[in-house]
Amino acid sequence: METPIKKMNTTSKANERIAIAVIWAAAIFVLALLVSIIVHILFNGLPYITWEFLTQIPRNMGRDGGVSSTIVGTFLITIVAIAIALPMGIGTAFYLAEYTRENIVTKIIRFSAESLAGIPSIVYGLFGFIFFVISLDLGWSILSGGLTLALMILPTIIRTSEEAIRAVPVVFREVSYSLGATKFQTIFKAVFPSAMRGIVNGTILSIGRCVAETAAVILTAGSALRMPSSLSSPTRTMAVHFYILAREGISMENAYGTAALIMIIIFLINIVANTIVNRFIAKSR
């Protein structure tokens, strides 16, 4: 006969086994899901990615031709977004980390940044449309799209930069000050270079968000297929192109090709970002 204690131990042991099995199953399920999505898109899309696909502009609403203008559009919008968000984000991060103690102002800044991070992209789209496209009269353009995305990625840049700046050892600052450097010199010559990797990592992840974004871009940059001639041209990004091709059933081949191209870019972005972080960790050990 089992004693009560022994019985309790066997049930709790059985519970533990079940719980661990469930946890492993959940993790493997999620991995399998991710792999199945990636494999499906690449398997169906890679065959369509040819030199012509990459270099020709879309013809016939995207039924024929390639995606070159959408690649250029995505690239330019991302450049604008990063060029605007980077100074604002890094500046905010330095202010929060170096220029002030926690007070009501930093609380409001943090609250704003966290709120911006939670606002849905469609709301950014609405705002970008009414503010940049209509009120500032920039029209549906690369500029409007880039500015809207800049606000969207701002919280990411602020957070990653601040973490990177705070990770720089205090000694760096102390040595710099002891050599007679001013605060500004200390920040630019001692802190900034050491925080560089973290900042680059945040920037790369933000590039990924710009490439992946659809809702905010379609309302602010439009969906024109021709090759943009300036920053005030309307354009269609790869993600928007994929969305329109797939949703309107224009061309499944080109939709899969475009999706595969986006996935490859996102993949590369993540690999680069991870390499940077790993090197950073290796170096700081």
Add this chain to the structure above:
Amino acid sequence: MNSNSEKLSHAVFFALALSSISALVLITVFILVQGAPIIAEIGLFKFVFGMTWAPLKGEFGIFPMIVGSVSATIGAAILGVPIGICCAIFLAEFAPPLMRNIFRPAIQLLAGIPSVVYGFWGLIFIVPSIRDHLGGPGLSILAGSIILAIMILPTVISITEVSILALPSSYKEGALALGLNRWQTISSVILPAAKSGIIAAVILGIGRAIGETMAVIMVLGNAVALPESVLDPVRTLTTNIGIEMGYAVGAHRQALFATGIVLFVIIMVLNTTAQYIARRK
């Protein structure tokens, strides 16, 4: 000279630091200015609880979309949160180093995949299998919930994991020293201690699900009607804007901005709650 340039640099950094505040204020003001007049005209109650959305007749009631957003989001939370918490426990407590090194970047990748790709994948895989095995049009709350559940995983997993890892190791050591096994330690010590972080993770995940547009446009069916089962199509607040913004003018456009206000308010309430809970230790 030095002290002047110091003052200047301080001022410049401060000005840059105001960017996120000004962005938030601008967004709030412009959405409100565009959408508030039509809410005032129709009446808040009639707008929020109105059953008919007929832009051509000038009738704007968004209740079916609120039901759509809420039902798809609840579905996503029911499916996604348990899996997400399990994955976070896996990462924090069980994963061997090799698995962890695969799993973390995988979750990051999951977060990086464009929402349109999720929607498309759902359209190809989830929608037909619901139609064939469970009936209905396939484009449904269930399809949307499944896609959203996948999409909120990175948020739920990463925030939960961070809050588990932030616990002092003495909690775990104490529990193990008292003879609890690993699961008892997790269920009776670690999860309760990490509760506020986990709740914040769930709320932020819910916020993500309510705000998602492009993925759900492709799988929810977008019908403006009250659903009777999870197999019925619905339209959400976000998809209402996403579908109609392209051609809306006048009062119709204003009504879409008003839809945006409702969405914005819901998200701000969720996020502020999450921020508050995450800070309260």
